[in-house]
Amino acid sequence: MTVTSAMKSLTATVNARLDSIIFDGTWKDHVGQVENLGLVSKDDMSKNYVGLPEDTTQWNKNFGVNDYKKLVAEIFDGKRKVNNSTDQMPKVSVKLNERQGMIK
Template sequence: MDTWYGSKGVEVVFACGGGIYTSAAEAAVKTGGKVIGVDSDQSATIDDYKEGLTVTSAMKGLQVTIDNVLDAVLDNEWDKYVGKIENLGMESPDPAENYVQLPEETTQWDGTFTKEDYQKLVQRMYNGEYEVSSDSTTFPETEITATDYGSIK
């Protein structure tokens, strides 16, 4: 992964997939790159390699999920969940109450996108001002450049 950062021009790696963050973090330390964590706020773990290495983490709202299910159990409403498969996402204009979120306290906010901008964006998405399609068969009308560097060696 060193070559991704070093000679390919990659600045940030989204390290999704179990322990892959270790390779991304080690390479980022050597080359001055950055890492995006996954599933939970991984800043404490990734920043052990070097302070400030983690840009943010794409988090599953595990605490929200656990709280909601345990509340349902305590309220005798387990039948809402038992035997069901659900796609959980945005449930509230408050980012902390959603099933997907960014860690507000450890994300590296800057002058171009702030914590307040993130909070407003979540509110606008929740209120329907911005729509995020779940359609995976049609590509959005935008230009995306992606480079596949193949397997990590």
């Protein structure tokens, strides 16, 4: 069975879990577990458990699909590090410069 998705590389995740849980009968090994899935290929984006859909992402002139593929390869090779720590959140500020009127 193959499931396709145009959202955050769910395709690889769903296919891998369907294969291992349903078809291989290993449901008991996955129930209640938190699994950290990530990059498994720097060349084939469809194998990765995380990522952007190439055909529906709105790329621009400053960052296109080739830039994205290069970034994924650099992360995979360890040239760039991804910090997933939640110990320190970024500082955020909001400034309101002009009143936009009443909402009707």
